Each structure stands twice: as C-alpha cells, then as structure tokens.
Amino acid sequence: MNIHSEKILILDFGSQTTQLIARRIREQKVYCEIHPFHTDLAKIKELKASGLILSGGPRSVYDEGAPKCDPGVFELGIPVLGICYGAQLMVQEMGGKVEKASKREFGKSVLDITFTDGLFSGLGSTSGECQVWMSHGDRIEQLPKEFIVSATSEHSPYAAIRHQSKALVGVQFHPEVAHTLIGTDILRNFLFKICNCSPTWTMGSFIDTTVEAIQQKVGSDQVICALSGGVDSAVTAALIHRAIGDQLTCIYVNNGLMRTGETATLLKFFAETTHLKVIDVDAVDYFLDELQGVIDPEIKRKKIGYGFIKIFEEEAKKLGNVKYLAQGTLYPDVIESVALDGGTVIKSHHNVGGLPEIMKLDLIEPLRELFKDEVRLLGLELGLPEEAVFRQPFPGPGLGIRIMGEVSRERLDILRQADVIVLEEMKRSGWYRKVWQSFAVLLPIQTVGVMGDERTYENVIALRCVDSLDAMTADWSKLPYELIGRISNRIINEVHGVNRVVFDVSSKPPSTIEWE
Numbered sequence: 001m002n003i004h005s006e007k008i009l010i011l012d013f014g015s016q017t018t019q020l021i022a023r024r025i026r027e028q029k030v031y032c033e034i035h036p037f038h039t040d041l042a043k044i045k046e047l048k049a050s051g052l053i054l055s056g057g058p059r060s061v062y063d064e065g066a067p068k069c070d071p072g073v074f075e076l077g078i079p080v081l082g083i084c085y086g087a088q089l090m091v092q093e094m095g096g097k098v099e100k101a102s103k104r105e106f107g108k109s110v111l112d113i114t115f116t117d118g119l120f121s122g123l124g125s126t127s128g129e130c131q132v133w134m135s136h137g138d139r140i141e142q143l144p145k146e147f148i149v150s151a152t153s154e155h156s157p158y159a160a161i162r163h164q165s166k167a168l169v170g171v172q173f174h175p176e177v178a179h180t181l182i183g184t185d186i187l188r189n190f191l192f193k194i195c196n197c198s199p200t201w202t203m204g205s206f207i208d209t210t211v212e213a214i215q216q217k218v219g220s221d222q223v224i225c226a227l228s229g230g231v232d233s234a235v236t237a238a239l240i241h242r243a244i245g246d247q248l249t250c251i252y253v254n255n256g257l258m259r260t261g262e263t264a265t266l267l268k269f270f271a272e273t274t275h276l277k278v279i280d281v282d283a284v285d286y287f288l289d290e291l292q293g294v295i296d297p298e299i300k301r302k303k304i305g306y307g308f309i310k311i312f313e314e315e316a317k318k319l320g321n322v323k324y325l326a327q328g329t330l331y332p333d334v335i336e337s338v339a340l341d342g343g344t345v346i347k348s349h350h351n352v353g354g355l356p357e358i359m360k361l362d363l364i365e366p367l368r369e370l371f372k373d374e375v376r377l378l379g380l381e382l383g384l385p386e387e388a389v390f391r392q393p394f395p396g397p398g399l400g401i402r403i404m405g406e407v408s409r410e411r412l413d414i415l416r417q418a419d420v421i422v423l424e425e426m427k428r429s430g431w432y433r434k435v436w437q438s439f440a441v442l443l444p445i446q447t448v449g450v451m452g453d454e455r456t457y458e459n460v461i462a463l464r465c466v467d468s469l470d471a472m473t474a475d476w477s478k479l480p481y482e483l484i485g486r487i488s489n490r491i492i493n494e495v496h497g498v499n500r501v502v503f504d505v506s507s508k509p510p511s512t513i514e515w516e
Ligand code: XMP
Pocket: 350, 351, 352, 393, 394, 395, 396, 397, 437, 471, 472, 508, 511, 512, 513, 514, 515, 516
C-alpha cells in the first residue's frame, strides 16, 4: 500500500542510528520509510519520495564489498542527503576521494559554517552554537566536480558539502543524535527548504489514509483479529473496526495465564464504547491441563503457542468465509536490518506467529509503519483508555513463563496476588510508566522463615523490573529502596504461601527480561 502522498526514503547502510533518523523526521510531521541500501532503482522511483537520505554505516566506502546503492539515485532529480557513510559514498560515486583519516573523529566537534543557506539556513557559525557529533574513521579528502564545501570542523575540511546545481548534500556528522545540537534544524532545513515537504503527517491523517486503504483492500470481505490484551492488537482492532465496522470479528482466548484484570479494561472498553464483535473463548481448563507436569520453559512456550493457534483456528473456522487476518506487527519488527554481505536479516520476534502460514489468510498489518510510542498516540487518538494504551508489554505465554517449574492453579493464584501488589505499588509511586516492565516471578524453591513464633517453609517471589528502549537490551531499574521495601512487605504479609522476596539485579544481556 503506497498510501502516503509525501514521504522521505531512508536507505539503510547498517548504522546504529538509522531508526533514529526516521524518528527525527516523523517528529517533524513528515512520513518516512527505511529501506535496505540495495533497493532497486525502479522500486525507489515507484515510491515517489520527496527526498532520499543515505544513512551512516560501519564500513569504509573503499572496502571490497562495501554496501552501495544504485548510483542512479543521484540522477533521479530528487534531493539526497548523505549522512557520514552516506556522504562518503555520494562523494566516491560522483568522482571524489575518501580516505582513512589520520585523526579519527569521535564525539563532540564544532562546525564552522561557511554557507548559511540550504541545510544551514538560519544557523550562524558562532562557536558553541553549532556543536555536532562525529563518529567516523574515514574522511572526505577530495570533492567531486561541482561539489563545494558548506562547513568545516577541526578535523574535517569537508564536514558538510553540497552540489552546486543539484539538490545533493552531505554531512560528515550525525544530525539525528541528540548531541548534535543543531541536528533538528539541519533535518528541518532538508525537509522543508530542500525537499519542500510540508509538516502534515499526524496521527489524525494517518487514521484517515489508513482507514481508506483498509476499506479499499477489504471490500466486503470478513476480517479476524486476535486480541491479546496488549496495546498493539487493541489498537489494530480499533483501527480496523473504524474502517470496516461489523466485517471485523476479534477472538480473545483466555488461556488462564493472564494477570488479574489484565484484559478486563480492554474487553469492557470494546463492549461499552464500540460495537466490536469479540468472541471470548474460555480455554482455561485446556491450557492448564496441557501444562500439567511441564517444567521445561521451551515445552511450556510451545504448548501455549500451539494451544492458542488450535483454538483460534477452530473459532475462525466456525465463522467461515474469512479472508483476512489482522495483526499488530510494528515497524521495528519489519525493518530489514542490513547484513553487510548485501543480504538482509529480519529480526525474529515472538508474536502469535505461525498463524498466517497455517491459516492461509491474507494479512492486514496497519501498524507496520509505526513505532511503539506512535501506536500509543494512535490508540489515544482512537479513543482507547489511557490504562490500556500505556500498559507495559506482556508476553504471549503470559504468567506461564513467570512461574518457574510446573504451572498449577495454586501457583498461578500466588503469583497473581503478588503481581497485583507489584502493579499497585508501581502505579501508586509513579514508577509504572517510568520503567519498561515490572512484574513478579514465582520461584520453584521454598525457604525458611519465621512468622509470629512459627517456623515457615514457603515460596520465594522475585521482583523483576527493567528499563529498556526496545527490549533488545535492558538494565534493572534503580527503584527507590523504600518502594522495593514496601512491595516486599506487602507481598510477604498479604500473600499466603510467600515468606521471602528478592530483587533481580541482572541486565540483558546476559540475562533476559523474562525468566523463561
Ligand atoms: P526477553 O525475555 O526475551 O523478552 O528478554 C523481551 C521482551 O519480549 C517479551 N516477551 C514476549 N512477548 N511473546 C510475546 O509477545 C513471547 O513469547 C514473549 N517472550 C518474551 C518480554 O516480556 C519482553 O518485553
């Protein structure tokens, strides 16, 4: 679906900050997409971008097998901004020279701007004001014909360059990072002065264009969507419902492994505020029977995943005549991260995966172009309650992978009670939205304690609380001691069967966020 009339295309050469470039551009209300560096020229033309950005990358342009885009991109007549590696590639492809720098430039640098128009429009050259962030071991040594310098830095005679008659510009530094204090101005200048974009991409406009595209695609066919209780599937359902109303049916499988009240808000919202059709399947007995005696985490995950697909499929069959499956896949799940041999690797992620192949349904993924925080904004715009929109991520296998050892009703009951206390205290103290996830884990051991004058021999709860940006890496949250103490006291006092609470201080890697 090529539904955004005005867009910027980013060709990714493998930089750590490519996604950040996309974020910065969307913050300016201009839509953009990331594509791999080797994208066909024909495809690039077809996407009808208003501008092209070549990202940075870890390689040297003169290396054998260095990633290169089709040089035809410089002849398309659309503006191109090269960033770091992207600028060096532009220079090399157009006849200039890039070499290893005698002094590598990493970190803070100050620009001396010699051309205060185009990229640097409105920016002076007074020192301090023009701090930029460099990260390169190579530098441009000789400009191609018709290119001239726009700014220099202490170690880069060509810190910023431009073509004299075409809209081709390059910067040796990274305008997308926060430490480049003039970065936003530079990107804004590229978007609005060089590409002539207008800042019109908002969640409201996203809803309008997406609703229209869904209506066109679906026609009068039927769509199903699995509601997991999480933000992504809820927003997907709300958006598709807005587009096609009754032609959407959602299936919510209660597997008995949800948190207390985890889905209640959501189901209540859908029941009361929209007329969304939700089939609520009670499969608690099935899942708990399946999990009896299972200790190995992978077997647990597989059994839960399989059970979900089985039940979902049965329900879908009962409906009959369904053509589409809607999924809440997000942008970071689909971005093809660039492998430097020219091939592509797609990050694997755990979702309700496996459904599409088994069910032979066409997919609708209306959130494919959005980042998590954009999905939250979209949820609010669609009228979802804040409570549902800002909930922390919750794994598909639910509490099943937060009970170490066998999952039973009694142990689920203990964990749920502890978990409610964690949530309550995190929310009460204002920490719930400051951290990525916070939850309780039930350990498979008993320890000795003393309550009143009695000896106890009971369960241990671990408190897991992490900070993260994307769940790929995480660190344990530095919660105030008083908060940890309060959570611990309440759990030990209020939850029968627990006499000890421990706090998990491991980062990811080498640990993972969930314990199984
Ligand atoms: P780990 O434990 O791998 O978790 O560090 C990373 C993030 O993913 C969530 N998670 C899952 N989400 N299905 C999901 O939808 C799963 O099977 C699953 N396993 C882990 C986890 O909560 C964390 O946010």
